[in-house]
Amino acid sequence: MSFLAELWSFLRVRKKFWLLPVILVMLLFGGLLVLAQGSAVAPFIYTIF
Numbered sequence: 001m002s003f004l005a006e007l008w009s010f011l012r013v014r015k016k017f018w019l020l021p022v023i024l025v026m027l028l029f030g031g032l033l034v035l036a037q038g039s040a041v042a043p044f045i046y047t048i049f
């Protein structure tokens with residue numbers, strides 16, 4: 001949790017709020033790939049990329 005607090009502090013102090021959507025999209029795609037690796041949906045997920 002300290003990493004998230006430090007990241008939020010960095011974004012707030014440096015006024016880099018535009019990085020927040022980029023980070024969230026990267027986490028979303030990363031989670032999607034991890035969850036889809038062992039499932040039957042994997043071929044459909046990989047066609048997106």
